[in-house]
Amino acid sequence: MLTVENLEKSFTTPAGDVHAVDDVSFVANTGEMVAIVGPSGSGKSTLLSLLGLLDAPDSGSIEIDGRELGNLSSSERTKFRAHDVGFVFQGFNLIPNLTAQENVELVLEFADWPKDERADRAEEMLEMVGFTPEMAKRRPSRLSGGEQQRVAIARAFATQPPLILADEPTGSLDKKTGQKIVQLLRAAASAQNATVLVVTHDDRVAEQADRRFEIEDGKLSEVG
Amino acid sequence: MSALVRGVKNAFRNMVRSVGIIVILGLVIALAISMAIARSAVDQKINDVRASTGNTISVSPAGFFGFQGGGTPLTTAEMQKLAQIPNVTSVRQSLQERLSTSDTSLKSSITPGSLGQQFGGGGNGGFGGFGGQSSSSGSTQTFTIPVTFTGTNAPGYALVGGANGGGTEKLTQGSTFAPTSSDDVAVVGKNLASANRLSVGSTFTAWGATIKVIGIYDAGSTFADDGVLMPLSTVQTLANASGQVTSATVVVNSVDNVATVTNQVKAELGSKADVTSTQQIVENQLAPLNSVKTISTYTLIGSVIAAGLILLLSMLMIVRERRREIGVLKAIGAPNKTVVGQFVSESLTFTVLGSILGLIVGIVLSNPITNALVSSNTNSTSTGFAGPGGGFVRPGGFSGGGGGNFMPPSGGGGFRFGGFHSFSNTLTQVHAAASWSTLLVAFVIAIVIAVIGSTVAVANVVRVRPAEVLRSE
Numbered sequence: 001m002l003t004v005e006n007l008e009k010s011f012t013t014p015a016g017d018v019h020a021v022d023d024v025s026f027v028a029n030t031g032e033m034v035a036i037v038g039p040s041g042s043g044k045s046t047l048l049s050l051l052g053l054l055d056a057p058d059s060g061s062i063e064i065d066g067r068e069l070g071n072l073s074s075s076e077r078t079k080f081r082a083h084d085v086g087f088v089f090q091g092f093n094l095i096p097n098l099t100a101q102e103n104v105e106l107v108l109e110f111a112d113w114p115k116d117e118r119a120d121r122a123e124e125m126l127e128m129v130g131f132t133p134e135m136a137k138r139r140p141s142r143l144s145g146g147e148q149q150r151v152a153i154a155r156a157f158a159t160q161p162p163l164i165l166a167d168e169p170t171g172s173l174d175k176k177t178g179q180k181i182v183q184l185l186r187a188a189a190s191a192q193n194a195t196v197l198v199v200t201h202d203d204r205v206a207e208q209a210d211r212r213f214e215i216e217d218g219k220l221s222e223v224g
Numbered sequence: 225m226s227a228l229v230r231g232v233k234n235a236f237r238n239m240v241r242s243v244g245i246i247v248i249l250g251l252v253i254a255l256a257i258s259m260a261i262a263r264s265a266v267d268q269k270i271n272d273v274r275a276s277t278g279n280t281i282s283v284s285p286a287g288f289f290g291f292q293g294g295g296t297p298l299t300t301a302e303m304q305k306l307a308q309i310p311n312v313t314s315v316r317q318s319l320q321e322r323l324s325t326s327d328t329s330l331k332s333s334i335t336p337g338s339l340g341q342q343f344g345g346g347g348n349g350g351f352g353g354f355g356g357q358s359s360s361s362g363s364t365q366t367f368t369i370p371v372t373f374t375g376t377n378a379p380g381y382a383l384v385g386g387a388n389g390g391g392t393e394k395l396t397q398g399s400t401f402a403p404t405s406s407d408d409v410a411v412v413g414k415n416l417a418s419a420n421r422l423s424v425g426s427t428f429t430a431w432g433a434t435i436k437v438i439g440i441y442d443a444g445s446t447f448a449d450d451g452v453l454m455p456l457s458t459v460q461t462l463a464n465a466s467g468q469v470t471s472a473t474v475v476v477n478s479v480d481n482v483a484t485v486t487n488q489v490k491a492e493l494g495s496k497a498d499v500t501s502t503q504q505i506v507e508n509q510l511a512p513l514n515s516v517k518t519i520s521t522y523t524l525i526g527s528v529i530a531a532g533l534i535l536l537l538s539m540l541m542i543v544r545e546r547r548r549e550i551g552v553l554k555a556i557g558a559p560n561k562t563v564v565g566q567f568v569s570e571s572l573t574f575t576v577l578g579s580i581l582g583l584i585v586g587i588v589l590s591n592p593i594t595n596a597l598v599s600s601n602t603n604s605t606s607t608g609f610a611g612p613g614g615g616f617v618r619p620g621g622f623s624g625g626g627g628g629n630f631m632p633p634s635g636g637g638g639f640r641f642g643g644f645h646s647f648s649n650t651l652t653q654v655h656a657a658a659s660w661s662t663l664l665v666a667f668v669i670a671i672v673i674a675v676i677g678s679t680v681a682v683a684n685v686v687r688v689r690p691a692e693v694l695r696s697e
Contacts, residue, residue, distance in 0.1 A: 004371060023661040049548040054555055054689070054690045055689075055691040071463055075559065078557060078558075078559050078560075079557070079558065081554075081555060081557040081690075082556070082557025082558075083557070085557075087555055089552070093548070093549075093552040094235070095552070095553075096549075097234060097237045098230075106553075106556070107556050107557060109226075110556060110557035110558050110562070111557060157558070200421070208337065209410055223632075
C-alpha cells in the first residue's frame, strides 16, 4: 500500500517559485491501478519523480507498506528503486545495444538477483508480455513501439516490486496498441499484487484504472 | 552481463566513431612509444659513450703543447698531491725530451721528406723546433728529426703509441722496466731500433750516459715507433730536470667521479696547469644526443597529454550523448559506481585497443624516427663538431710553428687523435629497439591516458540526475 501525505515540491524559476506538487495526499492500495490525469505542466511527472525517489520532496511523507521513504540516504534510494519500484516510461527507454532479454536481466542485476536465476526470470517475464524466445533476442531497434513497451513492462515487473510507476505508457503508441498495453499493465499488477500508478492525459487510459485523480497546478483531487 | 562487459560492448555501438577514436588514439600513442624508445636508445648510447670514454684526466703545464708550447713543468711533488685526492687510483707521469744527434747516438728512423721540408723550414725553429737541427739557406733546407725520449712511471699505457696515432705499446722483444726504476735502461721503438741496429742488450748514448736496451716495442705508427721509453727518474736525472713532469694522466676509480676529481685537480694546480678530462670533451660532443633526449622526452609527455585529451573529449561527447541512458540506468536502480564502471570500461577499451595499435606502429616507426632525430641534430651541429677537432690539432701551429711532433697536451690517450672523428661517426649509430621496458612504458602510458580520459566522463556521469529522464519525456 502506498501512502502519501502532504507532499510538496517547488522549483525556483526566473518567473518566481513554482509549486509543482502542492500538499498532495492520497492512498493507493496493493493490487490497485490508480490513474493521475492532468494537462502538461500540471505536476504529474514531478509527482512521479517524488514517488519513485528520483527527486526529494520539500516536505511531506511517502510510505510503502508502512515503510517511510522520506529519510533514506542516496544509496538507500538507489536500492529502493532497484528492488521496490518498476518504471514504465513514455519513450520506453530501453538500452539500445542490449537485447530484450538483456534489458530485462539488467534490472535483475541491479536488484542483486542470483546470477543463475536472471535468465530464467527474464524469459518468464518476456513470455508474460507475449514475447517468443526469438523475439527476446532482438534489440530494441528491431522491435515495434508496442513491443518495446511490452519489454519495458516486463522490465518493470521483473523484480516483483510493490510499486509500478508508469509515465504516459501509451503516449508513443497507437490507440489499439495503447489499449493492449494498459490491459497488460492491469493484468501484471493483479498477477504480481503490485500497486500501479499511471500518469496520463489520455482519458481512455484513465477510465481503465480502479481510481482516478486529477492534478492541476500541483494540487491533486480524486475524481472517481 | 557485468558493467565491465557492457562497457566493452558500448565501445562498439558506433563502429565508425569507435574506429576513428582508436586510430587517432593509436597514432598518438605510437608517437609516444616511438619517443619512449628513442629516448631509451639515445640514453643507452649516451651511457655507453660515457662508459667507453674512460676515467682519465689529462694534466699538462699551462701553455704546454707538445714541443711547440711553453709553460713551466709540473713537479713530481705536485703529482703526489694529486694521488692523494679521493677516488684517484694512480697518477701516470711522464717527462719528454727531444734529443738531437749531438745529445744522443741515436738517429731518427723518420726522414723529413717533402712535408718536412715544407713545414720544418718554414718557421723559427722549423720542424726541428725544440731540439732538432734546422738550417735555412734559401730554398734548400736540411735538418734531422730529433728522437723523442719519454720518461715514465707507467710504461705500457700508450704514452707513446696513443699520443702519436698508435695504440698501446706492445713489447715485441725483451722486457720493460719497473715504474719506480732509476736504471739506465730503455725500451726502444721498433723503427728506431731497426734504423740504429739495436736489439735487446745493445747500448746507445744519451745525455752522455750509456743506456742499455732491454726491450723493443711496437705501437703501430711510424712516429710512435721512433721513440724511446725510459724510467721517469732516469730521464729526470740525465736531463737535469729533477722532479719535473711534462704531462700526467690522473686515473679515477669511476667514470661518475671524473667531473668531481677534475675540479679538485684544477683547484690543486690552479692556473699553472691545463686540466682536461676526456669526459668533458665527450660531454660537448654528446650535446646533440642530449638534445634528442630532451626533444623525445617533451614529445613523449606531449603525446601522452594529447592522447589523454583525445580520449577525454571523446568520452565527454559519448557521455553527453548518453545522458538520457545514464538517467534511465540510475532510475531503474543502477548505483553510480556501476554506471561509472561501465564508462571507465568503455574508456579502457578505447585505450587498450589504441595502445595495441600504437605499440605496433610505434615499434615499427621507432627506428626511423630515432635515426631521423639523431641525424638532424648531429648534422645541425656537425660544423661546430669539426671545429674543436681541427683546433685541437692546431693546424696553424703545425705549419707555422714547425712542431713536427704535434703532441697533445696530455701526451696520452689515443682518443685525442682521430678518435674524435670515429667517435663522432658512431654518435649517429643509435639503434632503437623495443624491449620489455617498452611494454612497461606503453602500459604506463595507457594507464595515464585512461585515467585522464575517464576523469571528466566519470564526473559527468555522477552529475546526471535520474529525474532528468522523466522531465525530458
